[in-house]
Amino acid sequence: MLNYENDFNWDKNETTQTLMDETYKKIVDEKENKVSGYYTLGEDSLPIVDAVLAQIESSEFIQKCDTVVVIGIGGSSLGTKAIHSSVKHQYENAKRIMFLENPDEIDLSEKLATIKKEKTIFIIISKSGSTVETLSIFKEVIARFSLDYAGKNKKQIIAITDFDSALYKFAQHYGIQTYNIPKNVGGRFSVLSAVGIVPLTLAGYDTKALLNGASMMSENFFALKEKHLLEKAAFFTAYKEQYPMNVMFSYANCLEDFTKWYVQLWGESLGKIDKEGENVGLTPIGHIGSVDQHSFLQLIMEGPRDKTVTFIKLENFEKKIKIPTISLKFLEKADYINGYTFNELIDGECEATKESIIQQGINVDEIALDKLNESNIGKLIMYYELLTSLCGKMLHIDTYNQPGVELGKQILVKKFN
């Protein structure tokens, strides 16, 4: 379960209500006309889970594998990483997922050195099928592990890409198993497609619960049971000049990768030239509590009033470690927390920080998860995807393209040609 609390200082008026009503209708249209296909992935991807489960069932090789290597970058890795990091604490025997993303030699060398070819499934993911970083790393994997993709090693390779892309054709040509990404699902909205579902199911996570969580959020939204989303989007976009930044303050280390996923989703979707030719957008910033109370909080509290802050917290922790009731000589002042759990401490830090920020008149909202599991992460992902689509509509932009990154790609190709 997720609980929401919006603490925004604003006057909603009739125009706001009209805007919300109209935006809701536009999103319903977008879903019905399949402008973007992510809305229904919670349901559409269930057969992929079954297919992967069947594949595991029938393959001794996969069963004895202990590592799933994901070769992909951006939308092909961030979402999977976010889910993996958030839910792995529940499992003792999940397969390791390793992400080969950046063409960084130090990072690549360290990671490749830990891979045992005979216990590894290699998944290459690229929506366009031509991502240069991904293909280069794939070549290095082929060379280093003498990966016979055309012959005896093809059973340990999976390709995930758009139907008919160059990578699709390559995989089909050699009989490598291929999963398609729906054409109408962009990279940063694709985590609940095969992109995330295949590696996460192979690793052993409960991807059905993940998808069901997402479906529930999507269905509730379209049944007008999640109006807080419309309000939040209306507030964020109405005040975009005054508050150009949103800080996601998550109170759990394992949500750090989730904040990175949010940064991509929010930044790449909403940073656009609008239909009037204006540069618009909202800047996403991710932080982790309580660590970053000792870093970024001072700026929120006393710096320019240019940020909204979203707190993400856990309400019901699985583990319970009590702070020992030890009193250290001269350090007795810290004894007030003795006997409470660390979770109560971190939750107290979140609440205290939120209150101190609210006292400054800063606009905050909170999302509380009752547990950190697949179902709630599925809901949270759909929550943020919906929120992004709503903001995009209110900003009059195309939420789903990313024309701004093309120029750098062209310059890169020229440099090496």
Place this chain on the structure above:
Amino acid sequence: MLNYENDFNWDKNETTQTLMDETYKKIVDEKENKVSGYYTLGEDSLPIVDAVLAQIESSEFIQKCDTVVVIGIGGSSLGTKAIHSSVKHQYENAKRIMFLENPDEIDLSEKLATIKKEKTIFIIISKSGSTVETLSIFKEVIARFSLDYAGKNKKQIIAITDFDSALYKFAQHYGIQTYNIPKNVGGRFSVLSAVGIVPLTLAGYDTKALLNGASMMSENFFALKEKHLLEKAAFFTAYKEQYPMNVMFSYANCLEDFTKWYVQLWGESLGKIDKEGENVGLTPIGHIGSVDQHSFLQLIMEGPRDKTVTFIKLENFEKKIKIPTISLKFLEKADYINGYTFNELIDGECEATKESIIQQGINVDEIALDKLNESNIGKLIMYYELLTSLCGKMLHIDTYNQPGVELGKQILVKKFN
């Protein structure tokens, strides 16, 4: 060696020159009057290196230890982590450094499970001596490992704190080895004091080279050989309304912790109420290339023109992994990069991205490191500390305090009392 390139679109005029001259004088005063002591840590901390080296020499226990646990948060961990992550790739036999920072049960449990008491040095760091997260985690360590701090285990504990703090008194009372942080060096400026030097020297890193690098930067700056720093500060502060954010785009995974250190230094130092009662500050944002080209770049390129971008890149890589000259059927379009090293690819990505951003009229600057080693990281740290002090002076604020975080701490204490 570090190379700098400022690509700012602005008209420097006489006022700018006067501002730079005056600010330089103020910083010279600050150094001479010891308002902040970080300027000379490059030299002042050399005896700490010798002390720790002597300690290692004389202690078989330390020699056989394989892990250094740092219990600390914020200024007590971020800088050490930044250096550790940046330079560890050079060493095969350095001791592991583990950071216990956040009172997060999942993270704590996972880390504590990997510690072998008989091969570990525990360093507790708190400038104030009363940080509640740090003391609570220290208590957990004491309880879990039956750490006899008053008796036979005291030789494996080190305290680093202000002279006469509660932690200092505790350590002195039990004869635990203590290193002091200079009173005039704030937490986020303290990495080159005992805070960073003790754990990094114990781990086996070349901390003399680190300190010498820092000294060189500081001396050059005060000898007016690094005027680009004054220009950058003048530009960033003059255009703070127009460009309230600075994005650090580092093209190496192992610089990610450096960007986090920068975020604390910049955010906590510059987010302040100025002498006219205005909320001022510049918002620091950290990103890693080329990964975040697939995430944040679109927003920089097409979103609001509210950011400056600083590129950090490496010019001379140690490792050389060539992208294999493999041509994959249907994927031949990516062959243009075959035979180049991954480092050339990532460097090309950095250059191409920078050019594409400059073409939008966005202000960028670049810091190029010829190698990723202690000397250059020492320079880079001092560079950023000096830049922060210069900006603080130009913003008419107290760069070294952090009054905004107190309210949350008070609310927290009330919650548990």
